[in-house]
Amino acid sequence: METTTKKHAEKCYVFICNSCDFKCCKESNYKKHIETIKHKRLTETTTKMPLTEPKNFICICGKKYNHHTSLAKHKRSCSIVNTPEPSPVSIKHDNKKVVDDDKKETDTLIGNNICSDNDITITKNMFMELINDNKEMMKIIKGQQEQINSIIPKIGNITNNNTTNNNTMHNNFNLNVFLNEQCKDALNISDFIDSLKITLEDLLFSKTNGISRGITDILIKGLKELDIYKRPIHCTDIKRDIMYIKDEDKWQKDENHDMMKNTIVKIADKERTALQEWAIDNPDWIETERKQIEYLTMMRSICEPIENYNNYERKIIKNIGKEVLIDKK
Secondary structure (H helix, E strand, O other), rough: OHHHHHHHHOOOOEEEEEEOOEEEEOHHHHHHHHHHHHHOOOOOOOOOOOOOOOOOOOOOOOEEEEHHHHHHHHHHHOOOOOOOOOOOOOOOOOOOOOOHHHHHHHHHHHHHHEEEOOOOOOOOOHHHHHHHHHHHHHHHHHHHHHHHHHHHHHHHHHHHHHHHHHHHHHHHHHHHHHHHHHHHOOOOOOHHHHHHOOOOHHHHHHHHHHHHHHHHHHHHHHOOOOOOHHHEEEEEEEOOOOEEEEEOOOOEHHHHHHHHHHHHHHHHHHHHHHHHHHHHHOOOOOOOHHHHHHHHHHHHOOOOOOOOOHHHHHHHHHHHHHHHEOOOO
């Protein structure tokens, strides 16, 4: 009779508290329970738990439990949790047996089996083999990384050197062919300067626009009158204003633009000489105020010092470079 009553009582549970694992059939008993200290403590703890707390309770041996009480019960019988802390082991360097610290500690921690499950059992020998294999693999990886680190800079230098050499050879080859074969009949720069004729229009242009633009205009007009292969000046790099100039029957790179600066000075002198010749050929310039003003204005513009004026020289060289830039297509 008692057994039947108990079974019936177990089936009539209506009120259940999952936090305390409490069950009852009467509401009055349930209300009394929720007022108990135990219930309040457990429910308050549950409420204050962070949202990120994991649902499963996991032992260090790898087994999972849904409740903290189940985990605590398991820990009392878990062989790994209850294994005592291994004592330090010294190594003797004599002919007696040498004890490996790692192996001794492993044996103490795991006994004969490290992990046992329904399908898998890992023994201490298997575990030690895994450790040794891992150590060997780390040594191999470290050695390979050191080799890679030492090889990469060498490969980079070789690649850069090859690229630089190939580009330089390619550019020099094209430039040499262009200058020494296609432009072999070009004028020397000195002959080109001598061939320039300064006209009254040139003097008036310089009077209005200044000596810098006047010299640029004279140079560009003289170069445009020549075939491209007859020109004594060629530019290979407009950004850096790299000029190649033919002088004394050979092409030379104009380092520091010394040859271009000398050309600018010589053309400025030609303009000043032409102004003096115009004054001699037109002696009546002094007879009228208008001609006096015109002559003095030309003289002030054309005789403006241009030598060693870097701004003037750079502007002239930049503008000339645009006109004589080599088409490398």
